[in-house]
Amino acid sequence: MTVKSAGTDESLIRPGEVRVPLPSAFDASLYYIGRIRTPWKSRAECPRNARASRESGVVCTVEVDPCWQQGLPGVEGFSHLILLYWMDRARRDLMVQTPKNQPAGRPTFALRSPVRPNPIALAVVELRGVEGNRLSVVGVDCLDNTPLLDIKPYFSSTDSIPDARIPDWHASRKG
Amino acid sequence: MTVKSAGTDESLIRPGEVRVPLPSAFDASLYYIGRIRTPWKSRAECPRNARASRESGVVCTVEVDPCWQQGLPGVEGFSHLILLYWMDRARRDLMVQTPKNQPAGRPTFALRSPVRPNPIALAVVELRGVEGNRLSVVGVDCLDNTPLLDIKPYFSSTDSIPDARIPDWHASRKG
Numbered sequence: 001m002t003v004k005s006a007g008t009d010e011s012l013i014r015p016g017e018v019r020v021p022l023p024s025a026f027d028a029s030l031y032y033i034g035r036i037r038t039p040w041k042s043r044a045e046c047p048r049n050a051r052a053s054r055e056s057g058v059v060c061t062v063e064v065d066p067c068w069q070q071g072l073p074g075v076e077g078f079s080h081l082i083l084l085y086w087m088d089r090a091r092r093d094l095m096v097q098t099p100k101n102q103p104a105g106r107p108t109f110a111l112r113s114p115v116r117p118n119p120i121a122l123a124v125v126e127l128r129g130v131e132g133n134r135l136s137v138v139g140v141d142c143l144d145n146t147p148l149l150d151i152k153p154y155f156s157s158t159d160s161i162p163d164a165r166i167p168d169w170h171a172s173r174k175g
Numbered sequence: 176m177t178v179k180s181a182g183t184d185e186s187l188i189r190p191g192e193v194r195v196p197l198p199s200a201f202d203a204s205l206y207y208i209g210r211i212r213t214p215w216k217s218r219a220e221c222p223r224n225a226r227a228s229r230e231s232g233v234v235c236t237v238e239v240d241p242c243w244q245q246g247l248p249g250v251e252g253f254s255h256l257i258l259l260y261w262m263d264r265a266r267r268d269l270m271v272q273t274p275k276n277q278p279a280g281r282p283t284f285a286l287r288s289p290v291r292p293n294p295i296a297l298a299v300v301e302l303r304g305v306e307g308n309r310l311s312v313v314g315v316d317c318l319d320n321t322p323l324l325d326i327k328p329y330f331s332s333t334d335s336i337p338d339a340r341i342p343d344w345h346a347s348r349k350g
Contacts, residue, residue, distance in 0.1 A: 074285030077342025110249030167252025
């Protein structure tokens with residue numbers, strides 16, 4: 001198996017960012033089970049985050065590879081799904097990063113940035129419809145053709161925490 | 176890289192289950208970035224699901240490998256986190272499965288079962304404390320020593336859907 005390593009060029013690090021050496025071997029492997037089709041062909045076009053995407057109301061399409069299609073019946077009964085997808089262009093070695101519009105470097109696990117040791121992104125999406133192997137959803141913010149890893153049903157009983165608190169530095173950034 | 180393939184023994188399939196051939200190659204690879212330490216040493220001991228775990232109030236420990244520890248400062252400002260972890264004992268080839276206490280086979284993507292093409296589990300956990308590379312959390316339901324893949328901050332603005340609907344068959348099962 002060939003594994004492309006995402007860019008680790010020191011020169012691409014912004015002030016305040018910290019990189020670490022990556023382990024010499026991987027521990028487990030993934031199948032791409034489909035693709036997420038969106039109208040966005042470059043990062044500049046993508047919505048700023050999942051919330052902006054949801055508020056835009058733009059409907060995107062999840063195309064599940066036909067070999068997994070038998071796993072889909074039943075999802076249409078859920079109003080919301082969790083999508084996991086693979087940010088294949090993200091570097092994996094930054095432990096402190098300086099996102100755009102952030103004055104200071106922020107540790108990776110306090111951010112939802114795609115840059116992380118395992119660049120798995122997560123979006124809670126509203127399901128608008130299912131036709132064969134295609135789901136229409138609202139709420140993803142990724143580039144067109146992003147690889148899909150998983151589809152899970154969303155349960156408010158375990159997944160919804162309306163009063164979850166976030167730190168001031170993040171609240172002011174989002175606002 | 177050696178990849179252990181999870182069991183695909185036809186004889187272990189329950190009535191109503193459907194398996195599919197797995198792709199011949201993987202598409203991407205993962206690092207285990209730590210371990211989740213829980214009191215549960217066998218599946219029989221594990222809480223039935225994340226909700227039961229949260230209601231039990233049992234505090235578990237997330238141990239992040241020291242090489243990633245610089246990514247942690249700042250997570251203590253969040254009341255809740257999303258953990259992604261790897262269900263390394265789960266088979267990956269069932270598209271219809273018959274969970275315990277379910278009368279009929281159910282398609283995989285309508286379930287939160289660990290059995291799926293990419294056995295990534297997700298839990299929304301309450302963060303009780305951080306000490307060095309160890310997080311104390313409430314809300315995981317996995318076996319002791321489960322490999323950790325990611326830690327993300329939880330944002331109610333994008334992750335909380337209090338009125339999300341689920342189908343009757345699932346509601347009656349959970350109840």
